[in-house]
Amino acid sequence: MVTVSAYPDAAEGAVSAITVAVTPDTVLVGDRIHCTIAVRHSADVVVALEGIDSLSVQPFELINRKQVSALVFPGTRQERFDFELAVFGRGRQSIPPFTVVLRNSEGKVINREACKPSRAVFVRALTDSTMRELRPIKPPLKPMIPLLLLLPVVLGVFGIAGFVLLLLFLLKRSVRTSAEKVDPGQVAQRKLRKLGSRLSAGMPPPECYEELSNIMRTFLEKHYRIRALEAVTQEIERDLKKLGVAGFESIMNLLAQADLVKFADSRPDAEESRQSLRKAEELIRSARIPHSPEE
Amino acid sequence: MQHAVELEELGMRITEASHFLEKAEEQLSRRVIGQHDVIRRIFIAMLVNGHVLLEGVPGLAKTLIIRTFAAAMNLKFQRIQFTPDMLPADLIGTMIYNPKDLEFYPRKGPVFANVILADEINRSPAKVQSALLEAMQERQVTIGTQTFPLQEPFLVLATQNPIEHEGTYVLPEAQVDRFMMKVLVDYPSYDEELEIMLQSATNAKPAPIVPVVQSDDIARARALIDLIYVDPRVQRYIVDLVVASRKPAQYGIPSLEAMIEYGASPRASIFLLLASKAHAFLQHRAYITPEDVKAIAYDTLRHRIRPGYEAEADNIKPDDIIRQILQHVQVP
Numbered sequence: 001m002v003t004v005s006a007y008p009d010a011a012e013g014a015v016s017a018i019t020v021a022v023t024p025d026t027v028l029v030g031d032r033i034h035c036t037i038a039v040r041h042s043a044d045v046v047v048a049l050e051g052i053d054s055l056s057v058q059p060f061e062l063i064n065r066k067q068v069s070a071l072v073f074p075g076t077r078q079e080r081f082d083f084e085l086a087v088f089g090r091g092r093q094s095i096p097p098f099t100v101v102l103r104n105s106e107g108k109v110i111n112r113e114a115c116k117p118s119r120a121v122f123v124r125a126l127t128d129s130t131m132r133e134l135r136p137i138k139p140p141l142k143p144m145i146p147l148l149l150l151l152p153v154v155l156g157v158f159g160i161a162g163f164v165l166l167l168l169f170l171l172k173r174s175v176r177t178s179a180e181k182v183d184p185g186q187v188a189q190r191k192l193r194k195l196g197s198r199l200s201a202g203m204p205p206p207e208c209y210e211e212l213s214n215i216m217r218t219f220l221e222k223h224y225r226i227r228a229l230e231a232v233t234q235e236i237e238r239d240l241k242k243l244g245v246a247g248f249e250s251i252m253n254l255l256a257q258a259d260l261v262k263f264a265d266s267r268p269d270a271e272e273s274r275q276s277l278r279k280a281e282e283l284i285r286s287a288r289i290p291h292s293p294e295e
Numbered sequence: 296m297q298h299a300v301e302l303e304e305l306g307m308r309i310t311e312a313s314h315f316l317e318k319a320e321e322q323l324s325r326r327v328i329g330q331h332d333v334i335r336r337i338f339i340a341m342l343v344n345g346h347v348l349l350e351g352v353p354g355l356a357k358t359l360i361i362r363t364f365a366a367a368m369n370l371k372f373q374r375i376q377f378t379p380d381m382l383p384a385d386l387i388g389t390m391i392y393n394p395k396d397l398e399f400y401p402r403k404g405p406v407f408a409n410v411i412l413a414d415e416i417n418r419s420p421a422k423v424q425s426a427l428l429e430a431m432q433e434r435q436v437t438i439g440t441q442t443f444p445l446q447e448p449f450l451v452l453a454t455q456n457p458i459e460h461e462g463t464y465v466l467p468e469a470q471v472d473r474f475m476m477k478v479l480v481d482y483p484s485y486d487e488e489l490e491i492m493l494q495s496a497t498n499a500k501p502a503p504i505v506p507v508v509q510s511d512d513i514a515r516a517r518a519l520i521d522l523i524y525v526d527p528r529v530q531r532y533i534v535d536l537v538v539a540s541r542k543p544a545q546y547g548i549p550s551l552e553a554m555i556e557y558g559a560s561p562r563a564s565i566f567l568l569l570a571s572k573a574h575a576f577l578q579h580r581a582y583i584t585p586e587d588v589k590a591i592a593y594d595t596l597r598h599r600i601r602p603g604y605e606a607e608a609d610n611i612k613p614d615d616i617i618r619q620i621l622q623h624v625q626v627p
Contacts, residue, residue, distance in 0.1 A: 232586040232626055262627060263526045264302050264582040 016040040016076065020117040022095060027087050028124050032063060035083040039100055040076055045110065047079040051098040059089030087123050094120040184222035185284050191215045196277050205273040206261050212280060213258035219284055233259055250283055305522055305581035312516050313576055318507040322367035325502040327360050328494065329487035336478045336594055337364055337452065339573040342516055345475025345566060346431050346451040348598065352458055355480045361412045361452045369506035370409035370448065377419035379462060383426035390439040401438040406430050409446055413453035417463040428470045448513055468601065475566045477598035516576065523572045524582040528627035532585055536592060537564045539620045540600050548623045554606040554616060559599035567595045585626045593617050
């Protein structure tokens with residue numbers, strides 16, 4: 001619904017046109033309408049509306065108000081006032097009259113234009129005589145969780161899962177790296193020291209030799225990367241010879257001595273066992289990985 | 296090291312008692328070039344009362360080795376060529392009727408000797424093979440109603456050809472199991488071949504073999520072998536190897552489960568221990584080490600492990616299975 005009041009001359013201090021638009025023209029009681037009032041005027045004056053604030057009396061209630069000014073063509077501007085109004089009452093309700101006030105640059109009122117819009121809004125009651133049956137009661141709508149709210153949650157879950165996987169990967173890698181970094185020589189020496197303590201605590205020397213043999217074989221297997229735990233002493237000797245391990249004779253003597261204890265029922269005393277442990281520690285300390293022939 | 300002193304003493308006695316084997320080996324080397332492993336396996340079998348099945352293509356001096364061995368050891372030798380028309384009586388002997396006194400007398404067959412070469416044993420029918428294998432097991436032969444003990448030492452060295460199977464009677468597993476070892480006779484090396492050629496391609500008589508063994512040398516050696524110390528760890532290692540051939544998954548070799556139709560019998564454990572002792576004896580040692588066990592494991596186990604269908608399809612031999620077992624069973 002549009003109402004236009006045209007004024008033939010838009011001289012200084014005059015209004016050239018006032019337009020009033022209301023949508024929608026039929027509403028239920030309590031619904032809202034949008035009322036737009038556009039005022040065209042000369043560019044050197046300031047426009048204000050009076051009386052429209054009184055729309056907050058029955059049957060309208062002012063909800064929102066917005067003002068936009070724009071230059072339409074040189075010398076003429078348009079002030080646009082947008083009002084959001086809640087409508088009450090019942091039946092035809094006219095838009096109330098208002099006054100356009102023009103002020104010069106010094107703020108002095110130079111003109112007042114009273115405007116009475118001819119259009120109205122038809123307000124329908126929630127129950128009226130046209131109703132023949134009860135309106136169906138709509139089931140209450142479940143509050144919808146907006147997708148935008150769900151998205152951060154989903155992203156968060158994925159993020160946490162990814163973070164956990166990354167942590168596990170890093171943990172595994174660090175464990176593997178640390179395992180690789182463990183020097184078999186250090187491990188063997190620590191075991192030998194423990195064995196020495198157990199020997200001092202009364203461990204039978206034959207048992208000591210058996211364990212000594214196992215420690216040496218494990219060390220040889222890890223240090224020189226040969227199969228020593230499933231190999232007999234001769235096979236270990238052959239492999240060490242092949243690798244060109246310096247001083248392998250001492251290693252073989254130690255293993256042969258352990259073999260005597262293990263297989264020939266030889267019974268060394270504690271002092272002999274201690275000497276063998278010391279010898280083993282020396283051998284491990286002096287062990288170096290041999291360079292391959294290509295190097 | 297108190298006990299070691301006793302074993303050292305025993306070791307010295309063993310060194311002394313095994314001297315005759317070195318002399319015999321020297322005699323053998325005058326006729327036989329190479330094949331040291333085969334000769335050592337025959338010594339082992341003789342020392343612990345076992346029998347050997349030799350497998351190899353023709354012309355690898357199998358017969359020569361055995362004949363020379365018997366001559367050097369001063370033992371009575373008999374060669375029996377097994378043929379499809381052979382009868383058990385041709386082997387063990389039979390009862391002969393004497394028309395003069397109207398009585399039957401036993402005539403002993405060629406099995407009554409110290410060293411028997413059963414040449415191409417798989418060419419004779421099962422009944423003849425059974426007769427020989429029974430003699431091997433019982434060390435006695437019954438002819439008619441009389442039972443005759445066989446002479447000591449009694450060593451059967453049977454040969455079979457791995458490439459010709461037409462017209463042969465494959466030895467049943469139960470009978471193969473009675474052989475202590477199955478030794479594969481391989482081709483000589485290049486240098487050995489050269490030496491064999493130069494030595495044999497002549498009309499001159501071969502070097503004579505001097506018997507170097509006294510009558511009680513073998514018995515004394517056997518007595519000392521019985522004294523050889525076997526640590527419980529080595530005993531368990533032997534059993535581990537044999538059980539691993541039956542239940543490889545228990546020893547961390549599940550891939551072998553499908554490869555083995557059946558594993559080694561308890562006879563394998565017995566022979567593995569005996570052969571290890573004899574091996575240690577040859578090394579002049581009074582105790583067994585896992586090295587002895589590993590050294591004779593192939594020869595003692597290869598005819599006792601039957602590869603399954605999958606192994607045959609993949610061309611996996613018993614030796615491959617044994618190799619895997621030896622690589623996975625932890626040495627004490």
